[in-house]
Amino acid sequence: DTSLSEVNSFSPSMPISPSSMINQYKFEDEPELRDLFITVDDPESHITAIETFITYRVVTKTSRGEFDSSEYEVRRRYQDFLWLKSKLEEAHPTLIIPPLPEKFIMKGMVERFSDEFIETRRKALHKFLNRIADHPTLTFNEDFKIFLTAQAWELSSHKKQGPGLLSRMGQTVRAVASSVRGGVKNRPEMFTEMNNYMETFSQKINVLDKIAHRIYKEEREYFNEMKEYGPIHTLWSASEEDIADSLKGVACCIDKCCKATEKRMAGLSENLLPILHEYVLYSEILMGVLKRRDQIQGELDSKVDALANKKTEKDLFSEEIGKLEDKVECANNALKADWDRWKQNMQCDMRSTFTNVAENNLRYYEE
């Protein structure tokens, strides 16, 4: 624990190697050593004179010392999550902040308060908070703690402090502007590679997302047709004597196939689709992070050029920037390693679901 807090604070003497960070991060990932458990559930609708909105219950259980109590229950609305995300981005511009579900979905034409929409959002918000909790740095963020523990009025008053929305927007604008200005001169090879990787990755993940949705849609259509297929056999069996039983048997099996198809679809929508969507958002976030990193480096570079003679200041800056760069590297690598593992597990789960469905099919048909 103490080694982690050292990483956060500014210590000029110790260069932190990315690999050691990764090891520590992996260690943190073990569920048995988790000391912060968060759930998001129980959406409720609130109607006021001005607006209607949904709040979600956020329950936190923890054994950490810095928390006054071991259990907290608060209600939060989507706006509060947005606030938290922007605070985290402000505090850690080059760390990968997990994605939030979008404000609303355009193409689905889902009504803002439909049950399906609320449930998808709830699950995504739950993921969001847990990813933060799992992150070695972000989990100790002060705003995060307040988010989890403060009562509604406390949170409002806390929100009013701190830099306004405009300044934060300004930061991102500057970052985009600086990258448009023709790339960074001294960008280390690694980050150019990352940029290239992210571009391709972003492309591929978007296509995968589309494919997965398409498959879901096709399966749904298949399911709809199958629903009609079974009953025809039952109808037929009514006119027959000898083969009535066989026909009824076939009808039965077809219905079972229908149920299995439903399970398969549920598996897709619960596992694959949300994950792919999350990573589509992640790819956008990562591009943003890389841009911010470039911007910081740009600042460093310009400062280096400008203050070439003031050695101490340069060192100060260099080290600071160097730390940040390392941190970004670490965060990137850690997340990447984590993400690969996640991805792999997720896909394994999904495929197991498919295999199960296929095996179920087999069992049903053999009957």
Add this chain to the structure above:
Amino acid sequence: MEDCLAKKMEITVSEAEKRTGRNAMNMQETYTAYLIETRAVESQSEGQCAPVDSLWRRYSEFELLRNYLSVTYPHIVVPPLPEKRADFVWHKLSADNMDPDFVERRRIGLENFLLRVASHPVLCQDKIFYSFLTQEGGWKEMVNETGFQLKADSRLKALNATFRVKNPDKRFTELKHYSDELQSVISHLLRVRARVADRLYGVYKVHGNYGRVFSEWSAIEKEMGDGLQSAGHHMDVYAASIDDILEEEEHYADQLKEYLFYAEALRAVCRKHELMQYDLEMAAQDLTSKKQQCEELATGTVRTFSLKGMTSKLFGQETPEQREAKLKVLEEQIQEGEEQLKSKNLEGRDFVKSAWADIERFKEQKNHDLKEALISYAVMQISMCKKGIQVWTNAKECFSKM
């Protein structure tokens, strides 16, 4: 078990060939000709295999054969031909008569038709059928010479009979209902099956996209690269497997289609019965009215109103000689009528007996065939699932190595 042709002779429709020729209106047309091969089955003679006879026939000749058989044996449920045009088509299948897959399925259907006729205890003995299989030239003329077209009942007459008949055999009425139900349920089933096949095709094929993207993605990954690449390969295999699966299912659909068309053959037998019964009822009615006329004339009493009666009352009655002559004519007619009625009755009873015997035979055949078809369908589904399991097990392995 009667000795039927199928046991004495091997019959196959082995090839199909595109031909061009001139049709009745001297216009050029393309059609497909089918090669029928026959070979006598020797009872275990040493090594010697009988020579194969062969001739070419086109679909329209098969139709002519079937029409001949239906008219000549109206009490038999005559096996149906494979469909004239492709029906119940789902998007991948072509509706084109010249499409090689369609031609292939038709070839199989025609062979099936010939085998069914050859294994029927009554039909297999028909000479026209035999020469269809063996005599290349002049067969068409032979068929036409039988004059079977004249024996065919007019559609209008049959429709009329169906509506007007008073006392058809109950079993035939039930059978008619059954064949209607069968027809409707099988066509519904085939339609939905076609849609299901279409959708299933879609699901499988979209998975093929995974293969491409995975491969492109693996290019930028280091540890995940191999796993992605091989998983992508399995996705491609998965997507390709649907083609064979659905081709097999087409055979199942064809088996059902045969019985869809058989329902029409059943109806034809029912119609014939109704026609005969109606004929009988009309003849009986005619006889009764003649007898009545006879009675009136003989006793001089007019029981029913008749124009003749009225006119004779108004304009004077006929002479006794005229009456006598009329009576004689009537009595002759009545005697004729009674004989006709007797023979019609006999015909009707014979028809019912032999038709019903063939119907029982048909029922057994149908139950047996459909059961087998359903079983083979289930087996197909199982094999499809087994393939699916294999592919996904492999894919799962690849994914877990990512």
